[in-house]
Amino acid sequence: MSKHSTFSDPVIEADNLSFFYGSSQTLHDINLQFPRKQVTALIGPSGCGKSTLLRCFNRMNDLVDSASMKGNIRLNGTDINSSGLDVIELRRRVGMVFQKSNPFPKSIYENVIYGLRIAGVNNRAILDETVEKSLQGAGLWNEVKDRLQQSALGLSGGQMQRLCIARAIAVNPEVILMDEPCSALDPKSTARVEELIGDLREQYSIIIVTHNMQQAARVSDHTAFLYEGLLIEYGPTKELFMKPKNKQTEDYITGRFG
């Protein structure tokens, strides 16, 4: 398929992916490959299925009773719906950061190590080390290192979102899914998170949904444009924004609709 980029070593691949909420089809026959240790942006007008697609990758859609899926999704070549990979293991390897930050009503420390705790890690030294490393990774360490035992609910909105990122990287995932992580943040916090995404890219493969064209252009290596459940165009971010091949893509990124 010419309009879609292919990679030699993709981290996630979707083949002929269709998705239904009850009888209404939300995603139509999507074929996509996500490159390893790069940032891929998903853009498209509201309701086109970006979140739905993202949530397919860590099977969050399992929680929706009426949802059903057709086609294949492979993580490192393994089908994520196969019996060889259970959903707990999948979610540990594919972390997620949500639009609305959702810290648990626990201390900052406990928030970061939540993933380890439920995996049964209780070794104090490991936990301490993880907390420091993850908070540093999320660029939050200097701000909170003196108040680790205080409630996470006392942080600012931007800090909470970075805490959620720290929480996601604490379990050392391969992929991090981000669903509009900056939409509730002020410009300064947004800049910090974008900077952070740039840093995380060294270690993790990142898929980010965003409504902000500039943000997509700034942070991502590749961009996919979805429209009404269809994958319209996919390619290196620069190309897609400079000279879009598709008329709809062009209209969307120049702000003519959506």
Added chain:
Amino acid sequence: MRKYLREGEPFVWATAATLALTLIISAVLIVVVLVNGFGVFWPSKLAQVSLTDGQKVMGEIIRTEEHPDGSGLRYQFKTGNRDLYGLDFRWISQEHVTLLEYPEDAVGLERQEYGNFYGYLKAFSLPEGRVEAGSLKQQYVELLPEVQRRMEHLDDLQDEVMVLSRKMQKIDLETQELLYESKNPDVSAVQELGRREAVLKEDFATLLTRQNKAMDGLEAFVGIFVDAAGKEKNIPLSHIVRFYEPNNMNVLEKLVFYLGKLVELIFGEPRESNTEGGLFPAIFGTVVLIFLMSIISFPLGVIAAVYLREYSKEGPVVRLVRIAVNNLAGIPSIVYGIFGLAFFVYGIGGSIDALFFPERLPNPTFGTGGILWASLTLSLLTVPVVIVSTDEALGAIPGGIREGSLALGSTKFQTLMRILLPMASPGIMTGFILAMARAAGEVAPLMITGVVKLAPALPIDGVFPFIHLERKFMHLGFHIFDIGFQSPNVEAAKPMVYITTLLLVLVVLLMSSVAIVLRNRMKKRYTYGTF
């Protein structure tokens, strides 16, 4: 004017007025109970009146009011001395009174039976050879330790009697079991038991004679009292619970008297068909009942709500269950009582008896009302409240929190235990507090599942196996009903009704304050701050 209406000013006033009204009603209720309840034990002066016909009457003036036929004031006297006059209370018109005085040496007695005695101490009649010197009051003080020593001795003897009779009962049961289990029982074993019983019976007889002798010795210490009219009355000192001279007491002495009565109220046993003495068994029964109810209904309700909210598939069935649960809370409590009687007492209790204690039948062990069955019935009554509040509390947790936890690779169960239940805990506690308050106030279902006017023993005591959930129990709420409406001497029981109500309110207040403090702690820890 239009602006005034548009801004809803009248509505604001109406809301404020409604709130004020409810507050006033509850405040009045509590103040009435407090004033009447706390005032009961303050020793009031003993008035003695001489009447125009030459009679003399002594007692506490309970009330002064306008005579209904308009002939001036009249007093209501609590004259006590029920054994002499038959009645405790008497109305006296002011116009008949020639002299009203408060004699210094007037004596009030609280007695084991027949209520209070008011009059004077005249002399003592003591066992032969015993002489006391000094004033009568000094003599009384001197005699008291001796009387108390003898009473304690008698108590010890009573304990021995209890131990012996329990042993005999046990042998009885063993014999019954032996005879029941086999058609041709081991004759020698039965004979052996019979022999042991005979020995015990002998011991018992000697013990009883000792007891009688001790009793006679004790009753030889007698105070000779006279009432206001000069009629003599011999009262064994051991029958006197409290001896006081209210007209001769200063504030400090009255305070000591008052506190003594309070202590007796909370830690003492009831006397005189519950209208006097302490309420300890009823307090204890109430607390144990609520506690048992809680440890049954709390987990039951929470677990059911967790399934309803977290695991069941939303649909018509679940909706129906929700409606049903909400409606369960509205069923009259007596219906729960009847259900408890049929299902727990006769159904389960009866089966337990048939299975485990067949040799005791037809005497029921579990197949009769008891504190276990009463608390099970109450838990049934309160479990809907716990379910509804837990369900709502879980439902109020933002979905993002659940997803956040699941996205980190936790299972549904881990999410529930580590995140959802702690976050829901303040809401669950609120439901729990409501359930507790409701349970504490219920009387009707208890009356047919095991509450009694006077329980011979507490549900928890020092006798193996220490917790006797099959026992009948006393309860403050039932106590109010019983002494307020079922007692032959309602007027005399009135103070006790106030006191019992006060205690019940305090018990509920205490238990729910503990829960509220707990809840506020949880709230502080787990509320989800918005930003």
